[in-house]
Amino acid sequence: MSIDYHEKLKSSILPFTGILLFFLLALYIRTVPAESVFISENFVRFGGNDPWYHLRNVESILHNFPSMLWFDAYTQYPHGTDQVFAPLFDMVLATLIWIIGFGDPSTELTQTICAYYPSFLGSLVVIPTYFVGKWAFNDRRIGLLAAFLIALAPGQFLSRAIIGFNDHHIAEALLSTVVAMFLIAGLRRSESSDFTLSHLRENGFSQIRPILPYFLLTGFFLGAYTLAWKGALFFSFIIGVYITAQHIIDHMHGRSTEYLAIGGMAIFIVALVMVLLTPAIGGTKDLQIKGLLAGFVAFPILSIISYYMREKQLNRYYYPLSIAVLFGAGILLARVVSESAYALVTSVFSYFMRTGGGLTIAEASPLLMRGGQFSLQPLWYNFALTGILSFFALLILAYIAIYRRNNREQTFLIVWSVMIIWAMLQQNRFAYYYSVNAAILSAYLGIKVLDLAGWKDIRSPFAQATSSISDWLKQIKPVHALALVLVVLVLAYPSYDLSTQQNQGTGGPNGYWIEATQWMKYNTPDPGLDYYESYEQPPEGELYPYPDEAYGVMSWWDYGHWIEVIGHRIPNANPFQQGIGGRRNSMDEENRPGASTFFTAPSEAEATAVLEAVHPDPEKAGARYVVSDVAMATGKFYAMAAWTLDTDNYYVQAQTARGTQTVPGERYFNTMEARLHIFDGNGLEQYRMVHETPAANTAETGFKQVYNVLFGGNLEMVNTGYVKIFEYVDGATITGQAPAGEKVTITNTIRTTTGRTFEYSRSTTATNGTYEFVVPYSTEGPMTGQTQFDTAPTGSYKVSFGNTTESVRVSESAVLNGGEIEV
Structure with missing residues (x-):
C-alpha cells in the first residue's frame, strides 16, 4: 500500500499551524513581565529561591566547563553540601549557553538565556500535550484543544514557566x-x-x-x-x-x-x-x-x-489475587532481608507527606489547604474550569474502562491522572503536572460536547472527500458555530483570564534584599574562598577545610541562595532546608542548633550558644553576620517556631477595640528575632547593626503597638529597615568604679544607614564598687579589611550613675578582639 505524501502533508498543515500558534501564545504569556526581571543593565532578578541556585550551578559549569558543581562549599557553612539538584537541567542549559557564547559567554548572555529558558520549555509542552491527546483518543481535535488549553494554563504551571523562574x-x-x-x-x-x-x-x-x-x-x-x-x-x-x-x-x-x-x-x-x-x-x-x-x-x-x-486454564481471578499475595510476600521478605528495601517500599505510601516545619514549605503543603483550613480556591487558581471538568472526564473514562472496552492508552491516561491527583493532594507542587492532564481530559470532554452538537458529522477540510476549505465551511451550521464558541469560551476564557492576572510579576528578591545582599558583597570581608572554584568533596565524616577567614551568614533558610549568589557570602541555612536545626518528629528530640533555634532563642546568651554550636570547632562560631527582614519578624516567625515543634505562647489572645485578636506575646518579644528586628538589637552585648535598608509599609508598627500597650514599652511607632544586617562580635568590655549597689547605665545614639537614630542602652548594678559592660559598637569607625559599616554611634558612650556621667570612646579593634577599656 503506497503512502500519499501529498495528502499526508496537506492533512498536517492545520495541526502544525495550530501547535505553532499555541507555542507562540504560551511564550508570549510567559514573557509579559520581562521588565520586572531585567531591572537594570547589570542585574537580572530571577524569581523565587531555587532559580538562583540553578544560576549558581550554570555559572560554575561555565567557569569549569564541562564539570558539574558536585560539591558546594559556598553554602551551609561550615559543612558545605553535596549537589542537591539532579544535573541534567543545568548541564543542558550551561552547554547551550557555552555553544551560543562560543565557549566564552558573557554574564549578560548567561543571565538572559537563563531567564528565558523556562518560558521556552513551558511553551514546548504544547507539543507532547497535542500528541498525547491525539493518540490517546485517536482524535487530533482533542490534541489541538488540549494544546490550546495547556498554552493558557494558569497557576503553578504558569508560574513555574514564567520568565526568570529558571527552575527544573x-x-x-x-x-x-x-x-x-x-x-x-x-x-x-x-x-x-x-x-x-x-x-x-x-x-x-x-x-x-x-x-x-x-x-x-x-x-x-x-x-x-x-x-x-x-x-x-x-x-x-x-x-x-x-x-x-x-x-x-x-x-x-x-x-x-x-x-x-x-x-x-x-x-x-x-x-x-x-x-x-x-x-x-x-x-x-x-x-x-x-x-x-x-x-x-x-x-x-x-x-x-x-x-x-x-x-x-486456571481461574482468571487467581491472577490479581496472586499479584496481591506476591506483593505482600515481597514486603515481608524485604523487611526480613533488607531494611533499605523495606523502607523503599513502605515510603511509597507517604512519599510526599510532610509534617512539622516541613508543612511551612509553600510547595510542599497539601493542595486544598489554605492557612490550615480546607479550601477549593487553590483548585480554581491552578486550573480554572479545566480542573473541575477534568474530574468529570476522568469519571467518564473510568466508566468506559469498567463497563466497556477502552484502549490501553486511555487506561494509562486514567492511571497517570489518578496518581498525579494523589501526589497533588499531598503536595501542591504537583499541580503543574496535573495541568497537562487537566488540559487533555477537559479537551476530551469539550470535543464530546461538540460531537453531540453535530461536529462529528463534519468532514475535515483536509480529508480527501473534501475538496476545499469552502466546501468544509458549507457544512458548518449556526448550531455548530455556537457550540464551538461556547466550548472554547467555557474551557479557555477562565484560564486565559487567570493567566493574564497571574503573569504580572515574577517574585524573587525585592529591592531591599537586592540592596542588602549587594551591600554585603562589597562591604564585608572576603570569606577567603573562590566563589567559582571547583571544590573537592571532603572525606565522609570530615568537614570541608575552610580557610581561617571563612565565616557563615545566619538568616532564615528562605534567603540562603540570595545571600550566596547575589552577596557571594556563605549562608548557614538555605532553601534546601539545610542548616535549619530544630526538631522533625517529636518534642523528645534534641532541638538541634540552626536557624530556627537561633532566631527563637529566648535570650542573647542562648542564641549565642546556638551560633557557636553550629560550628563543630569550639574555637569558632557558626556565623559572623545575622540578616533579618521584617517578614521574619512578623509573618514568617511562626515557621521558625514550627521547625522546632514548639509553637506555644508565642502568640496570645488579647482584647482590642476590634474584639479578641491573636497578638504576639511576651515569649515572642523575648526571642532573638524580636530583639534584633523589633528592638534594633538594643541592649545586646555582641550583636551590632551594621546596615539597614529603607523601610516599607509593613506589620512592624502593629507589633510595636502591641508591645507598648501590653508590656508598657515606649517603642517609636515607625517602620524601620526592611532588611537589617547585624554583626556578631566579641564586644569591648568597659569597666569602671561606682558605689556598691548603684544603678549604672550606658547609652549611645546610633545612626543607621537611612539616617534614622535609635538609643542603645544597658543598665547594671555595681558590685564590690565596680561595674562592667560589654558593648558591640565602635565609636571610631571601620578598619581596613573588616566590616565597612554605615550604621554607627553618633558619638561617645555615656556611662552614668548618680550625678556622675563619663564619656567613653571604643575602638573597632577592641570590639572585634574583645579588648578592655577602663573608665
Whole structure:
C-alpha cells in the first residue's frame, strides 16, 4: 500500500499551524513581565529561591566547563553540601549557553538565556500535550484543544514557566509529558502488533520491532526526566502501577501480556543505564537504581505468571489475587532481608507527606489547604474550569474502562491522572503536572460536547472527500458555530483570564534584599574562598577545610541562595532546608542548633550558644553576620517556631477595640528575632547593626503597638529597615568604679544607614564598687579589611550613675578582639 505524501502533508498543515500558534501564545504569556526581571543593565532578578541556585550551578559549569558543581562549599557553612539538584537541567542549559557564547559567554548572555529558558520549555509542552491527546483518543481535535488549553494554563504551571523562574520544575512537566507521549505511542501500536512468547520463539523480535523503538524512546526520556529531578522515581512508579494494572486487565480478558513485560523492561533498562552512567542525582541515585531494577525484574514475573495461568486454564481471578499475595510476600521478605528495601517500599505510601516545619514549605503543603483550613480556591487558581471538568472526564473514562472496552492508552491516561491527583493532594507542587492532564481530559470532554452538537458529522477540510476549505465551511451550521464558541469560551476564557492576572510579576528578591545582599558583597570581608572554584568533596565524616577567614551568614533558610549568589557570602541555612536545626518528629528530640533555634532563642546568651554550636570547632562560631527582614519578624516567625515543634505562647489572645485578636506575646518579644528586628538589637552585648535598608509599609508598627500597650514599652511607632544586617562580635568590655549597689547605665545614639537614630542602652548594678559592660559598637569607625559599616554611634558612650556621667570612646579593634577599656 503506497503512502500519499501529498495528502499526508496537506492533512498536517492545520495541526502544525495550530501547535505553532499555541507555542507562540504560551511564550508570549510567559514573557509579559520581562521588565520586572531585567531591572537594570547589570542585574537580572530571577524569581523565587531555587532559580538562583540553578544560576549558581550554570555559572560554575561555565567557569569549569564541562564539570558539574558536585560539591558546594559556598553554602551551609561550615559543612558545605553535596549537589542537591539532579544535573541534567543545568548541564543542558550551561552547554547551550557555552555553544551560543562560543565557549566564552558573557554574564549578560548567561543571565538572559537563563531567564528565558523556562518560558521556552513551558511553551514546548504544547507539543507532547497535542500528541498525547491525539493518540490517546485517536482524535487530533482533542490534541489541538488540549494544546490550546495547556498554552493558557494558569497557576503553578504558569508560574513555574514564567520568565526568570529558571527552575527544573517546568523541565519535569515537559519531560514527563514526553515520556507519556512515547509510551502511549508504543501502546497504540501494540494493539495491532499483539506479541506473545510463542511469536518470540517462532519469529524472534520481528513482531515487536515496530513498537520497540517507542518503548526505547520512552525509556530514554524517562532517564532524562530522572536526571532532571531527583524525585523522578515518582513517574517510574506511575509506569509500574500502569503496567501492573494493564497486566490484570489483559489477563482478565484472556489477552497476552508479554508485550508489557518486553516494553516495561526496555523502558526501565534504558533509564537504568542512564542513571548508572551519572555520577550523582541529588543524593537519590541508589534509590533510583533500586526502583528501576525492581520494575525490570517485576514486569517479566507478572507476564510469566499470566502466561502459565492461561496455559493451565486456571481461574482468571487467581491472577490479581496472586499479584496481591506476591506483593505482600515481597514486603515481608524485604523487611526480613533488607531494611533499605523495606523502607523503599513502605515510603511509597507517604512519599510526599510532610509534617512539622516541613508543612511551612509553600510547595510542599497539601493542595486544598489554605492557612490550615480546607479550601477549593487553590483548585480554581491552578486550573480554572479545566480542573473541575477534568474530574468529570476522568469519571467518564473510568466508566468506559469498567463497563466497556477502552484502549490501553486511555487506561494509562486514567492511571497517570489518578496518581498525579494523589501526589497533588499531598503536595501542591504537583499541580503543574496535573495541568497537562487537566488540559487533555477537559479537551476530551469539550470535543464530546461538540460531537453531540453535530461536529462529528463534519468532514475535515483536509480529508480527501473534501475538496476545499469552502466546501468544509458549507457544512458548518449556526448550531455548530455556537457550540464551538461556547466550548472554547467555557474551557479557555477562565484560564486565559487567570493567566493574564497571574503573569504580572515574577517574585524573587525585592529591592531591599537586592540592596542588602549587594551591600554585603562589597562591604564585608572576603570569606577567603573562590566563589567559582571547583571544590573537592571532603572525606565522609570530615568537614570541608575552610580557610581561617571563612565565616557563615545566619538568616532564615528562605534567603540562603540570595545571600550566596547575589552577596557571594556563605549562608548557614538555605532553601534546601539545610542548616535549619530544630526538631522533625517529636518534642523528645534534641532541638538541634540552626536557624530556627537561633532566631527563637529566648535570650542573647542562648542564641549565642546556638551560633557557636553550629560550628563543630569550639574555637569558632557558626556565623559572623545575622540578616533579618521584617517578614521574619512578623509573618514568617511562626515557621521558625514550627521547625522546632514548639509553637506555644508565642502568640496570645488579647482584647482590642476590634474584639479578641491573636497578638504576639511576651515569649515572642523575648526571642532573638524580636530583639534584633523589633528592638534594633538594643541592649545586646555582641550583636551590632551594621546596615539597614529603607523601610516599607509593613506589620512592624502593629507589633510595636502591641508591645507598648501590653508590656508598657515606649517603642517609636515607625517602620524601620526592611532588611537589617547585624554583626556578631566579641564586644569591648568597659569597666569602671561606682558605689556598691548603684544603678549604672550606658547609652549611645546610633545612626543607621537611612539616617534614622535609635538609643542603645544597658543598665547594671555595681558590685564590690565596680561595674562592667560589654558593648558591640565602635565609636571610631571601620578598619581596613573588616566590616565597612554605615550604621554607627553618633558619638561617645555615656556611662552614668548618680550625678556622675563619663564619656567613653571604643575602638573597632577592641570590639572585634574583645579588648578592655577602663573608665
